[in-house]
Amino acid sequence: MDPKVLVALDFAQQDKANQFIQRLDPSLCRLKVGKEMFTHFGPSFVKGLIDKNFDVFLDLKFHDIPNTVAKACLAAADLGVWMVNVHASGGPKMMEQAQLALQSNGTNKPLLIAVTVLTSMDQQQLSAIGINSTPEEHVLRLAKLTHASGLDGVVCSAQEASLLKSKVAADFTLVTPGIRPEGSDKGDQMRIMTPKQAIDAGSDYLVIGRPITQSSNPIQTLIDINQSIL
Ligand SMILES: O=c1ccn([C@@H]2O[C@H](COP(=O)(O)O)[C@@H](O)[C@H]2O)c(=O)[nH]1
Numbered sequence: 001m002d003p004k005v006l007v008a009l010d011f012a013q014q015d016k017a018n019q020f021i022q023r024l025d026p027s028l029c030r031l032k033v034g035k036e037m038f039t040h041f042g043p044s045f046v047k048g049l050i051d052k053n054f055d056v057f058l059d060l061k062f063h064d065i066p067n068t069v070a071k072a073c074l075a076a077a078d079l080g081v082w083m084v085n086v087h088a089s090g091g092p093k094m095m096e097q098a099q100l101a102l103q104s105n106g107t108n109k110p111l112l113i114a115v116t117v118l119t120s121m122d123q124q125q126l127s128a129i130g131i132n133s134t135p136e137e138h139v140l141r142l143a144k145l146t147h148a149s150g151l152d153g154v155v156c157s158a159q160e161a162s163l164l165k166s167k168v169a170a171d172f173t174l175v176t177p178g179i180r181p182e183g184s185d186k187g188d189q190m191r192i193m194t195p196k197q198a199i200d201a202g203s204d205y206l207v208i209g210r211p212i213t214q215s216s217n218p219i220q221t222l223i224d225i226n227q228s229i230l
Contacts, residue, residue, distance in 0.1 A: 003026075003027065003028060003029045003030055003055075003226070004199065004203075004206055004226075005028075005029045005195075005205075005206050005208055005212075005225060005226060005229075006029065006030045006031065006032045006175070006205050006207045006208070007030070007031055007032065007208060007209070007213070007222065008032045008059075008207055008209030008210075008213070009021075009031055009033055009037055009209075009213070010034060010036050010209050010210070011036075011037060012036065014037075014040070014041050014045065017037065020213065020218055021054075023218075023219050024054075024219070026052070026054050028219075028223070028226065029222060030055040030205070031049055031054045031055070031056050031057070032056070032057040032059050032207055032209075033045065033056060033059065034059040034060070035061075038058070046058060047080070050079070050080045050081070055082035055083075056079075056081045056082055056083075057081070057082060057083040057084075057175075058079070058081040058083070058084045058110075059085055060084070060085070061085055061086065061087050061115050062086045062087070062090075062098070063086060063087035063090045063094075064090070064094075066093050066094045066096075066097035066098070067097070069086055069090060069094050069097070069098050070097045070098045071101070073086070073101060073102055073110075074101050074102065074105055076110060077102055077108060077109065077110050082110055083110055083111040083112075083175075084110045084111075084112060084113075085112070085113045085114060085115055085155060086098055086112070086114050086115070087114065087115050088115060088143075088145060088154065089142065090114075092145055092148065092149045095112075095114055095145075095150075095151055096149045096150060099112050099150045099151055100150075111173065112151050113146075113152055113153040113155060113173060113175055114142070114146040114151055114155070115154070115155040116138070116139040116142040116143055116146070116154050116155060116156045117135050117156070117157075119157045119177045119178030119189050119190065119191050119192070120178075120188050120189055121135065121190060122135065122191065123135060125190070126138060135157075135159075135160070135191060136159075136163060139154075139157075139160045139163075139164070140160070140163060140164065140167060143160075143164050143168050143172070144167075144168055152173050153172050153173025153174060153175060153204070154172070154174060154175070155176070155177065155207075156174060156175075156176060157176055157177070157178045157191035157192070157193070158176040158178065158179065158191075158192075158193035158197065158198035158201050158203045158206075159178075159191045159192075159193060159201075160191075161176060161198065161201040161203045162201045162202050164202070165202040173204050173205070174202060174203050174204050174205075175203075175205045176193075176203040176206055176207065177189070177207035177208075177209075178190070178191050178192045178207075179192070179193065179194070179198055179206045179208045179211070180193070180194060180211060181194055181211050181221075181224075181225060181228075182194055185210070185211075195208070195225045195229050196228050196229055199229045206229075212225070
């Protein structure tokens with residue numbers, strides 16, 4: 001059992017999230033808790049999901065001085081999450097210290113991955129923050145840095161997946177948001193692919209939020225997506 005879909009639980013109300021989770025099963029998907037739900041409902045919400053046997057990706061994208069980020073990753077490990085992340089732009093010292101802290105912490109080490117370029121960003125958004133490379137070039141640069149820092153993988157868009165599998169490492173875990181099934185609303189995502197295109201390109205895990213959670217039949221939508229990537 002290795003579900004590829006990580007459902008982004010971006011609900012503002014816990015009862016809405018619970019209604020959805022009650023109808024789920026850990027064989028159908030893993031769950032991602034991000035800044036919105038963690039800020040509203042905190043560690044107890046995450047622990048509740050783990051108690052229901054879900055693998056949880058804690059998507060808090062830590063970005064701070066190395067000591068602070070390492071301690072935050074240890075706190076995530078204490079919760080029992082399956083995966084946690086930092087921003088690669090925090091630099092190699094920050095990433096190395098976080099991975100070392102997790103490795104020295106014992107057996108239940110979560111996967112540690114780093115965000116490269118947010119999937120909501122395109123060339124224009126990158127230029128606006130002073131980066132004059134293409135998204136592909138900048139993702140590749142940050143993914144190489146992440147790999148050299150000893151982390152387990154990166155968050156990137158599926159549009160960069162085949163490039164990273166060939167130029168970084170075939171066993172480097174690629175977690176890709178910006179997944180949009182045919183006909184679904186793009187919203188604020190800029191670098192998108194369908195679930196099948198993403199898996200074919202080399203994505204290991206697909207982060208999917210609104211196309212599932214805002215669907216009129218979320219469970220059937222999830223089942224259909226799983227079917228499309230068999
Ligand atoms: O580059 C990134 C990093 C994280 N995300 C997160 O993934 C989900 C995507 O949700 P959708 O509703 O499918 O757009 C969301 O929680 C983001 O915070 C991302 O989209 N891109």
